[in-house]
Amino acid sequence: MKRGTTKRRMRGTKESMSDGGMTVMRCFLWSLLLCSLSSRAQGFIYTCGGTLKGRNGTIESPGFPYGYPNGANCTWVIVGEEGSRIQLMFLSFAIEEEYDFLSLYDGHPHPTNFRTRITGFQVPPPVTSTGNVFSLRLTSDFAVSAHGFKLNYEELHSTSCGNPGVPPKALLSGAGRFAVGDSVQYSCVPGYVLDGHATLTCITNAGNTAVWDFPAPICRGMDH
Numbered sequence: 774m775k776r777g778t779t780k781r782r783m784r785g786t787k788e789s790m791s792d793g794g795m796t797v798m799r800c801f802l803w804s805l806l807l808c809s810l811s812s813r814a815q816g817f818i819y820t821c822g823g824t825l826k827g828r829n830g831t832i833e834s835p836g837f838p839y840g841y842p843n844g845a846n847c848t849w850v851i852v853g854e855e856g857s858r859i860q861l862m863f864l865s866f867a868i869e870e871e872y873d874f875l876s877l878y879d880g881h882p883h884p885t886n887f888r889t890r891i892t893g894f895q896v897p898p899p900v901t902s903t904g905n906v907f908s909l910r911l912t913s914d915f916a917v918s919a920h921g922f923k924l925n926y927e928e929l930h931s932t933s934c935g936n937p938g939v940p941p942k943a944l945l946s947g948a949g950r951f952a953v954g955d956s957v958q959y960s961c962v963p964g965y966v967l968d969g970h971a972t973l974t975c976i977t978n979a980g981n982t983a984v985w986d987f988p989a990p991i992c993r994g995m996d997h
């Protein structure tokens with residue numbers, strides 16, 4: 774969903790000229806809380822997020838799936854038990870490519886913990902923190918939204934590798950616990966071939982952490 778600079782500029786102008794109209798639309802689409810926050814003039818910042826504790830849970834971008842607000846700066850900090858890791862499993866992902874971002878921090882949301890920045894319309898594979906804190910920050914610019922993201926997070930203990938994920942066009946079978954000693958098998962839907970290892974086994978690495986012995990394979994079209 775690329776947009777031209779003209780469209781961007783027009784959208785920006787329209788917004789600054791008819792803030793009232795935009796507010797009504799936003800009230801209709803989103804919650805009253807969001808409405809009151811977004812009625813501020815251009816240059817507003819919409820903040821949200823918070824600290825999350827507990828073994829597992831769900832995080833959605835504000836307004837999901839009807840679109841996140843412009844000017845969003847939302848930070849979620851997931852804190853697991855000491856000695857655990859946090860795994861994120863994305864269920865849905867659509868963020869305006871190269872203008873809006875979801876940044877991941879392996880620890881507290883500090884630049885030194887920066888891990889990766891995700892944007893666009895592909896559901897990312899599962900990602901696991903190295904420690905018991907994992908942070909996410911959603912930032913959006915002044916125009917154009919998308920339906921946003923939804924993910925489940927789960928606390929992993931030292932004997933669990935966590936769900937290795939199912940790449941596009943792949944099928945996963947095998948153990949449901951994903952614990953040390955368990956294996957999973959991948960295959961591809963018809964018309965696609967597997968690239969990588971079909972079987973992954975959960976092992977303990979030198980650092981005494983449960984990890985999959987190989988990355989999840991990919992399924993590529995036979996004509997590529």
Ligand SMILES: [Ca+2]
Pocket residue numbers: 869872873913914915916917918
């Ligand atoms: Ca945007």
